[in-house]
Amino acid sequence: MNIRMTCVAAVATLALAGCASTSPGYGSGYGTTSPAPPSGRCYDCGTVVSIQAASRDTGTNIAGPVLGGIVGAVAAKELARKNTDSQGRRNVATAAGAAGGAIAGNAIQNRVEGNRSGYTVHVRMDDGRTVALHQADLDGIREGSYVRVQNGRAWAY
Template identity: 80%
Template structure:
């Protein structure tokens, strides 16, 4: 019985010791601050290969107002059908819904385009991948800069 317990304890000790050892070149894992692979470079770093500028209001786009007008007219038609018997009131409601929908669609489109203005930074990562991040400002980044891509943004490394 004592021999059996000694064997079980020895096997358990070896198993736990085997799990605790690390292999060469392996770090604590993704997202660990201040660590880098054995090559000396970080896993989310790379070189900027291109920077594209995108400005808001670059052209006239009527998709927002048109789609908003259609949705507004359909919604107003359905509401007027349920709430009134007069054909004239239905037509006025449909026209008002279309106009309101067009104004709302235009406002939504302008807000979306304003959020798109900025820079698209294309980065060739150290492991060969290519990624692109969109950000409002460059913060000193130029083509050829060595950057770290973190939280959807490129930072000078």
Template identity: 45%
Template sequence: MRLRLFLVLIPLAMLAACATPGGGYYSQGNQYHRPAYDGYARCQSCGVVEKIDRVYGERESSGGGAVLGGIIGGVLGNQVGSGSGRAAATAAGAIAGGIAGNNIERNNKSAPWYELYLRMDDGRRIVVTQRDLNGIREGAYIRISNGRAYLN
């Protein structure tokens, strides 16, 4: 009985050793991809980049940067001089800080960001928005972590 079981299990073990694991990568040019969705999710937070759009922000500011810059500039200007010179330095610091804060806010808002259109392993299609690509290209296999896409 044991010999018969042993003779059946040996060929089965040899066949199992020859099997290739499902879900492996395949190569297309110099990029590696996973096979198309077949009904089984391999990685809940992994997928392929289908398209990348570069989006430009607005050139306008809300005024928050100017207010914050004015406050900081006024506080720093108040540290300089004494008497009426201190008042002038406070006013000049507030004005200069307001201008600088407004420009910083406007430049930050106008910086481009990227919308990555992804096809996830479980079949979902999602869009992730982030400021930088960090080497991600169309066709790349990525992982989503904390709302950002990273090369996997």
């Protein structure tokens, strides 16, 4: 009986010892120096490779003024057609409508685009993909930080 109990205790001790590990990333999470949990644990996690300060795009975009000018010209032409019988007044109204529409289209485009200042964060995901995210602030994220990517933003993990 004593031999059987000793064998059972030895097997149980070996089984429990096999569960213990000192490998980095496998532990309670307190005081570990490993920046990342083991791969396969988090599908939407990765390491920040680089961070670039992004400023407002100063490139010329003419879509807003052109579309606004066309809409303004068409609207002014229709109003002038119904309210005057002079061809000269119709042409002046069409030109004024095009100019006003272009100004309005440019203002709308600038408001919609807003200020694009912030940061572009490049993250190497655990599965090998690389993603680039644009966000207004970093919230303590640095190059080498382990992050979770959710809703188009990197969050410290």
